[in-house]
Amino acid sequence: MSTSVYxxxxxxxxxxxxxxxxxxxxxxxxxxxxxxxxxxxxSRGAYWLEPMVEVETxxxxxxxxxxxxxxxxxxxxxDFLNGGAHPLAHGATDAMPWFANxxxxxxxxxGIVDPTSxxxxxxxxxxxxxxxxxxMAPGExxxxxxxxxxxxxxxxxxxxxxxxxxxxxxxxGQKYVTCNADxxxxxxxxxxxxxxxxxxxxxxxxxxAGIAVGATQGYIYLRAExxxxxxxxxxxIAAAKQAQYLGANVAGSGRRFELEVRLGAGAYICGEETSxxxxxxxxxxxxxVRPPLPxxxxxxxxxxxxxxxxxxxxxxxxxxxxAQAYAGFGMGKSRGTLPIQLAGNIKRGGLVERAFGLTLRExxxxxxxGSASGRPIRTxxxxxxxxxxxxxxxxxxxxxxxxxxxVGALLGHGGIVVxxxxxxxxxxxxxxxxxxxxxxxxxxxxxxxGSTRAVEVLDRILAGVDGERNVQLLEELCETMVQxxxxxxGGMAPFPVQSALKHFREDFRARRVS
Amino acid sequence: xxxxxxAESALVRRIVADHQGRPGPLLEVLHAIxxxxxxxxxxxxxxxxxxxxxxxxxxHGVVTFYHFFRRTRAGAHIVSLCQAEACQSMGADALAAHxxxxxxxxxxxxxxxxxxxxxxxxxxxxxxxxxxxxxxxxLYGRVTAESFDALVAQxxxxx
Numbered sequence: 001m002s003t004s005v006y007x008x009x010x011x012x013x014x015x016x017x018x019x020x021x022x023x024x025x026x027x028x029x030x031x032x033x034x035x036x037x038x039x040x041x042x043s044r045g046a047y048w049l050e051p052m053v054e055v056e057t058x059x060x061x062x063x064x065x066x067x068x069x070x071x072x073x074x075x076x077x078x079d080f081l082n083g084g085a086h087p088l089a090h091g092a093t094d095a096m097p098w099f100a101n102x103x104x105x106x107x108x109x110x111g112i113v114d115p116t117s118x119x120x121x122x123x124x125x126x127x128x129x130x131x132x133x134x135x136m137a138p139g140e141x142x143x144x145x146x147x148x149x150x151x152x153x154x155x156x157x158x159x160x161x162x163x164x165x166x167x168x169x170x171x172x173g174q175k176y177v178t179c180n181a182d183x184x185x186x187x188x189x190x191x192x193x194x195x196x197x198x199x200x201x202x203x204x205x206x207x208x209a210g211i212a213v214g215a216t217q218g219y220i221y222l223r224a225e226x227x228x229x230x231x232x233x234x235x236x237i238a239a240a241k242q243a244q245y246l247g248a249n250v251a252g253s254g255r256r257f258e259l260e261v262r263l264g265a266g267a268y269i270c271g272e273e274t275s276x277x278x279x280x281x282x283x284x285x286x287x288x289v290r291p292p293l294p295x296x297x298x299x300x301x302x303x304x305x306x307x308x309x310x311x312x313x314x315x316x317x318x319x320x321x322x323a324q325a326y327a328g329f330g331m332g333k334s335r336g337t338l339p340i341q342l343a344g345n346i347k348r349g350g351l352v353e354r355a356f357g358l359t360l361r362e363x364x365x366x367x368x369x370g371s372a373s374g375r376p377i378r379t380x381x382x383x384x385x386x387x388x389x390x391x392x393x394x395x396x397x398x399x400x401x402x403x404x405x406x407v408g409a410l411l412g413h414g415g416i417v418v419x420x421x422x423x424x425x426x427x428x429x430x431x432x433x434x435x436x437x438x439x440x441x442x443x444x445x446x447x448x449x450g451s452t453r454a455v456e457v458l459d460r461i462l463a464g465v466d467g468e469r470n471v472q473l474l475e476e477l478c479e480t481m482v483q484x485x486x487x488x489x490g491g492m493a494p495f496p497v498q499s500a501l502k503h504f505r506e507d508f509r510a511r512r513v514s
Numbered sequence: 515x516x517x518x519x520x521a522e523s524a525l526v527r528r529i530v531a532d533h534q535g536r537p538g539p540l541l542e543v544l545h546a547i548x549x550x551x552x553x554x555x556x557x558x559x560x561x562x563x564x565x566x567x568x569x570x571x572x573x574h575g576v577v578t579f580y581h582f583f584r585r586t587r588a589g590a591h592i593v594s595l596c597q598a599e600a601c602q603s604m605g606a607d608a609l610a611a612h613x614x615x616x617x618x619x620x621x622x623x624x625x626x627x628x629x630x631x632x633x634x635x636x637x638x639x640x641x642x643x644x645x646x647x648x649x650x651x652x653l654y655g656r657v658t659a660e661s662f663d664a665l666v667a668q669x670x671x672x673x
Contacts, residue, residue: 012640015655047642186598189639224545224582225638227651263545265580268636282540283572284579300537342642344603349642372604381599417600417641431602435636441579 002035003081004056008111010043010196011228012189017068018051024072025053032076042197044111045351046098054093057083063090098367103329104353105317105337106310107190110197116235118243121200127245129319133208134253141212142168145315147323149335154180154271154308155383155412155488157334157401160315163305166295167213170303175215177206177305178280178298179312181222181229182264182271185384187343187415191309193351195222195229198313199236203259205312207250208319209305210257218259219299221276224266233261268385268439272487273306275441286441287487308413310339329355334400344417345371354399361395363416375420379504381428383412385435386492388499389425408499410492425504429497430458436493447490450481454497461508471508475501518557525550526558530565540566540576544583553584589624589631591669593617594648597634600641609645610634612659616666629670 007013007022022038029036046052052065053075062083064075071088078086090096104110114120121127133141146161167175179202183191194202206218222230237259240246248256262280264270270279274288277299298304307315314336318326327335334356340363342349347369364370364377371377379389388409390397397407404411419428436451454477461470478494485491501508518526529546533539543562547554554577563573577583595601595610614620617630624631640646643655647662649669654661 011638011653012643012655015640015643015646015653050643183639184637186637187600187641188637189641192639225635228653263541264582265541265545266582266635267580279541280538282538282542282576284575286579344600344641344644346642351642385599415641417603419603423603428599428602431599435598439636 002037004037004039005081006039006041006054006056006061006111007051008043008197009040009115009228009232010050010111010193011226012047012193013043013050013052014228016050016066020069021051021053021067021072024069028072028076034076034081036081039114041113042111042115043193043351044093044099045107045193046096046348047350048348049090053080055080055083057081059083059092061093063093063096064088065090098348098350098352101367102353103337103355105321105326105329106201106314107194107198107339107351107353108317109201110193113198115197115199115232116239118200118239118245121198125320126200127204127251129316130204130208130211130245130251133211133319134251134255138168138212138214141208141319144318144323145212148318148326149330149333150311150314150318150326151334151401152308153310153314153338153413155185155410157411160307160311163295163307164209164213166293167215167303167305170296172303174217174300175213175303175305176299177209177213177215177218178277178307179206179218179220179309180271180273180276180306181220181226181309182268182276183226183309183413184223184268184271185386185413185415187381187417188341188384188413189343190339190341190351190414192226192229194309194313195226196232199229199233200240201313201316202233202309203236203240203246205314205316206259207246207257208315209307209312211250211253211255213303213305215303215305216256216258218257219280220259220261221264221270221280222261223264223270230261230263237261267441268435269441269487269489272489275487276306277304284441286443287489289486310413331355331357331398331400332402334402338399338411338414340399341415342368342418343415345373345377345420346418347372356400357398359396359398360390360416363399364395364418368418371418371420373420373422375422377418378421378423379419379425381417381419381496382415383410384415385432386410386488386495387412387415388495389428389503390499391503393503408502410495425500425507426458426462429500429508430455430462432493432496433458436489440489444484444486444490446481446484447486447493450477450485450490451493453477454481454494467509471501515556518555518561522551522555522558523561526561527565530562534565540568540573541580544577548583553587556585586624590629590673591650591666592631592633592648593666594633594635594638596636596638596640596644596646598637598641600637601645604644606645609647609657609659609662613647613662616663
């Protein structure tokens, strides 16, 4: 009998040699005349153990990692195909505390299924959400999403149901569902993991959205930095078409939904929804003035749903398991779960999906195990390059949209980048403005010129020139950008700077000229 | 402006023809041209503009807006180093200094011998395995000065 061995094809795992490990496992099995059924799954998200190899045993899936090519012969010698003991063995994957303490809803199939197989997707509960949606009236689908309390996971946290209802209520010959897969925030990779590890869940979520709002065409706007996700999505779309879950007659319902992946071209601003629509139309990704909202006048001037990858994948779970079940997770106005990404200088980095409400401290120390360098954690940046730097005094804040806002931070797309005590916060402040200057679309002056001037002011501060006066100037400039910018890039790029000034002021003072 | 060779010109025309009729095709066309030629030659701009019924300014504007599109030929090996926060927290600055010295180029430059192009990239989505780099389209994580040198040697011998 052939044993199933799982070696991730996830970009992160591949970046650490998973491709070579997979090839070596096949070769070693051949040398030993053993039969293995190699499955290239997504990553289960424990990146510190990647490449993490799993073996299907009578006791369930057992994990080994991090595995290098040099370890493979030893694993066979230790009879890992039957879950044998080995220094790299972690026992049953589901029993590992890091996984056992998670609440994986949106990520329930990531790392579990073969991402290329519709049959495997169906075996693991796939397309149950769509099948229920097809039996419901459009208004009922939208109501389910509203009842679930789902808010946009891209960062803006706008109630998804309200957005969908607006699009549903429009009278138009053509409507669109677009997926914003321009996951540009440093410290985030949840979208990428979903698209590589369980792309059919995204396809199903978009199909449900199309059925609900009356859209027959969907586009996934994917960043060019994600070639593995591009391949995975196109493979899955072809498979879904072949199985008639996409096309002119979705699952035999007589309803049409077509889907296409479009590539971005390395512009962070295209994660802003109106800029993304411009880019999808083949233009410079310059931000549009709102109103009109994309829900009323979006892609090619038509009513358009714009949702993030995690949002649409959550819809799939909500329709399959029920709105109340989803709303049962979470706290306050943040319902359901959030896939949190632990990144940067962290010992156990990766993806933790939990109901809203756990604290940063739990994430950093219980899951993350502290810094990778072993030095004290000085700060974490939550919510990407436009997110605030949070000091240890606020580590007991709950992961919740409102709770983080209350301490002057924001949750964004759920990425947490960890820094140890060697970080220079004045340099990080400079970087925030430099990044804004590089990525500004140029449409509004506060962002285009303000960010460049801020870099210059920070250079003077870093050089120890007129410190106090320049810090004051920087604070005023930040305020101008926040108040005067057209979109979130210029309007939020000051957040990391202001938080650094507030919590780490000593880094801006008394700089020696080197 | 260097003009297109007859083969390049035919290729660009064929790419545009393949995409005609699709909604909002310009980015797709530019991606296809860069995939085929390694860059988007300035001489391709008027050809694309005419075929898609756009002004040259509109096409030029799009090519120059997006960091991904290059207007000059790249080196034999393209090295992209992630410079975003997660990688910075794990020593991306020191790695960049090493790489720059090792390859003899600064960011946005191609070495005189045409072997390497070095570029910054803002997030490869490999933030739990920082610092990250991409060499000739292959992603690497937890890159150190030593592992980088080995990888470069590997890519050079593979070509």
